[in-house]
Amino acid sequence: MKALQYLNKYFIKYKWRLLIGIFITILSKILALQIPRIISESLNGVEDYIKGKNTDISVVQNELFWNILTIIGVAILAGFFTFLMRQTIIVTSRLIEFDLKNEIYQQYQKLSINFYKKNRTGDLMNRISEDVTKVRMYFGPAVMYTMNMLFLFIVGFTQMLKVDAKLTMYTLIPFPILSVSIFIISKIINKKSTIVQVYLSKLTTYNQEFFSGINVVKSYGIEPVVISNFDELADQSKQKNIDLSKVQALFFPLMILLIGISNLMVIYVGGQQYINGEIQIGVIAEFIIYVNMLTWPVAVVGWVTSIVQTAEASQKRINEFLQEVPEIQNHTTEAFNVKGKVEFENVSITYDDTNIEALKGISFTVDAGETIAILGKTGSGKSSIVNLVSRLYDTTDGEVKIDGSPIKKVNLDALRSEIGFVPQDPFLFSDTISNNIKFGKENATHEEIVDAAKKAVVHDNIIGFKDGYETILGERGVTLSGGQKQRVSIARAIIKTPKILIFDDCLSAVDTETEERILGNLEQVSKDKTTFIISHRVSSAKNADKIIILDEGKIIQQGTHNQLINQKGYYKDLYEQQLLEKEM
Numbered sequence: 001m002k003a004l005q006y007l008n009k010y011f012i013k014y015k016w017r018l019l020i021g022i023f024i025t026i027l028s029k030i031l032a033l034q035i036p037r038i039i040s041e042s043l044n045g046v047e048d049y050i051k052g053k054n055t056d057i058s059v060v061q062n063e064l065f066w067n068i069l070t071i072i073g074v075a076i077l078a079g080f081f082t083f084l085m086r087q088t089i090i091v092t093s094r095l096i097e098f099d100l101k102n103e104i105y106q107q108y109q110k111l112s113i114n115f116y117k118k119n120r121t122g123d124l125m126n127r128i129s130e131d132v133t134k135v136r137m138y139f140g141p142a143v144m145y146t147m148n149m150l151f152l153f154i155v156g157f158t159q160m161l162k163v164d165a166k167l168t169m170y171t172l173i174p175f176p177i178l179s180v181s182i183f184i185i186s187k188i189i190n191k192k193s194t195i196v197q198v199y200l201s202k203l204t205t206y207n208q209e210f211f212s213g214i215n216v217v218k219s220y221g222i223e224p225v226v227i228s229n230f231d232e233l234a235d236q237s238k239q240k241n242i243d244l245s246k247v248q249a250l251f252f253p254l255m256i257l258l259i260g261i262s263n264l265m266v267i268y269v270g271g272q273q274y275i276n277g278e279i280q281i282g283v284i285a286e287f288i289i290y291v292n293m294l295t296w297p298v299a300v301v302g303w304v305t306s307i308v309q310t311a312e313a314s315q316k317r318i319n320e321f322l323q324e325v326p327e328i329q330n331h332t333t334e335a336f337n338v339k340g341k342v343e344f345e346n347v348s349i350t351y352d353d354t355n356i357e358a359l360k361g362i363s364f365t366v367d368a369g370e371t372i373a374i375l376g377k378t379g380s381g382k383s384s385i386v387n388l389v390s391r392l393y394d395t396t397d398g399e400v401k402i403d404g405s406p407i408k409k410v411n412l413d414a415l416r417s418e419i420g421f422v423p424q425d426p427f428l429f430s431d432t433i434s435n436n437i438k439f440g441k442e443n444a445t446h447e448e449i450v451d452a453a454k455k456a457v458v459h460d461n462i463i464g465f466k467d468g469y470e471t472i473l474g475e476r477g478v479t480l481s482g483g484q485k486q487r488v489s490i491a492r493a494i495i496k497t498p499k500i501l502i503f504d505d506c507l508s509a510v511d512t513e514t515e516e517r518i519l520g521n522l523e524q525v526s527k528d529k530t531t532f533i534i535s536h537r538v539s540s541a542k543n544a545d546k547i548i549i550l551d552e553g554k555i556i557q558q559g560t561h562n563q564l565i566n567q568k569g570y571y572k573d574l575y576e577q578q579l580l581e582k583e584m
């Protein structure tokens with residue numbers, strides 16, 4: 001129960017609703033338990049008439065009439081209160097589920113990139129959906145049935161004892177057995193359901209990958225292999241489902257068997273008491289109704305115990321995330337007016353998960369408004385530099401400074417709001433092109449969107465689609481080419497008009513002619529902005545104020561285009577090679 005203690009704050013938050021729920025539960029149980037007593041009284045009245053203790057038939061008829069009316073009235077009221085009980089408690093559990101999901105989601109937003117690399121998407125989704133659902137069962141059904149059971153049992157047991165203590169004891173003998181067996185069965189069911197869930201998740205993941213990689217599957221003609229793998233997985237899943245169904249099948253027969261034993265006890269022991277003249281006939285009927293009323297709440301004890309255990313396990317998994325401290329922390333909320341000067345002082349970074357030292361003691365300065373181009377072989381550390389500028393990671397050694405202040409001391413929100421980042425592998429949401437561009441500036445007008453798209457040289461492509469800027473992208477919409485995606489992503493960064501622009505190899509999928517046009521436009525756009533251009537092409541770098549060449553995490557050359565083409569080294573070789581390619 002330790003993990004579930006975390007949720008006590010929600011019990012406190014919704015205490016009034018819960019207290020009202022408890023009060024209504026008590027009322028509904030008190031009412032429901034009046035019915036067996038009234039039935040008993042009615043039968044006893046009839047018996048008295050048959051035995052001649054009461055000779056006036058109209059009195060008996062009158063009593064029966066009023067008893068029937070009372071039973072109907074009480075049943076309607078009890079039903080109404082049960083409805084109110086569900087309305088208060090189950091609705092509260094839904095409100096808590098909503099709060100908890102929001103809490104987890106907010107925590108997800110705070111956690112850094114490294115966290116997302118360490119955890120699988122499926123697992124993250126599960127904690128916010130499956131685990132929260134299991135915890136909701138603890139707030140809703142578990143709380144409701146426990147209270148239901150408690151009050152029904154206290155009120156019912158007291159009434160039964162009052163009527164006949166001996167019969168009560170005999171009747172209740174099978175109840176503990178019932179509760180324990182249901183507990184054991186529920187535990188097995190839970191265990192087997194978890195396995196079924198795991199297989200379901202495996203099947204979903206398998207299909208998801210297959211659908212995403214359909215191009216590869218078809219072009220390699222490996223459908224038969226995919227189908228046979230799926231068959232195997234589906235077969236295992238089916239077997240686990242059958243295992244589960246076999247145990248589930250035990251649940252109700254066992255309950256019916258034990259209720260049957262209780263009923264037999266009432267009839268056998270009660271019958272003997274009746275023959276001995278210890279009780280009236282109505283008591284037997286009354287007890288049979290009690291037994292049937294109490295069976296479900298008692299059976300539920302076992303079920304509730306297993307719900308609580310499952311919720312405890314789920315909450316433990318949720319707590320692991322909620323208690324995770326974000327690696328990248330914003331230490332200040334102080335306003336920070338970004339101008340755009342970026343300094344790297346002896347910066348090194350080693351990624352935790354791979355232990356790769358991507359940057360080794362790098363130093364350089366870019367003044368506000370300058371453009372810096374970063375070139376180098378693949379894996380030389382180019383992206384790592386810009387990851388540090390937007391503080392997606394923190395340095396392992398050395399310091400990155402923004403306008404002279406250590407980046408860790410700068411308000412992170414203020415910094416990121418002044419960065420327009422075009423990643424190497426741009427991501428577009430399943431939304432309209434217009435909204436994807438607007439992502440960079442929520443309140444952008446249509447003119448601004450078109451202007452940004454024109455500067456990113458993607459406007460002509462967009463208006464070529466039937467729905468223009470309202471074209472939906474993604475799974476159910478149009479699939480953009482790699483180059484179009486890159487350009488929409490550039491438009492998204494441009495529209496933001498930030499102080500720092502970062503283009504991480506984002507022109508790799510466009511032809512050299514389009515690249516020239518975009519670069520020409522960018523020169524205008526980035527006139528007063530600090531701009532980082534990562535590229536493998538000299539054409540992207542040649543106009544930059546500064547060019548640095550990286551190799552294995554170190555700067556091996558730096559200078560302007562003119563300086564570097566006159567030095568022996570990587571840049572000159574690249575320049576000559578690309579010049580040759582252009583001529584051919």
Ligand SMILES: Nc1ncnc2c1ncn2[C@@H]1O[C@H](COP(=O)(O)OP(=O)(O)OP(=O)(O)O)[C@@H](O)[C@H]1O
Nearest residue numbers: 351353354356358377378379380381382383384385
């Ligand atoms: N987030 C990360 N976690 C772990 N290792 C990383 C991460 N990002 C990069 N690396 C590793 O750091 C090294 C430098 O990678 P980086 O992406 O900075 O190079 P790059 O020059 O941008 O490469 P490319 O031109 O191929 O994009 C690589 O060996 C890479 O595997």
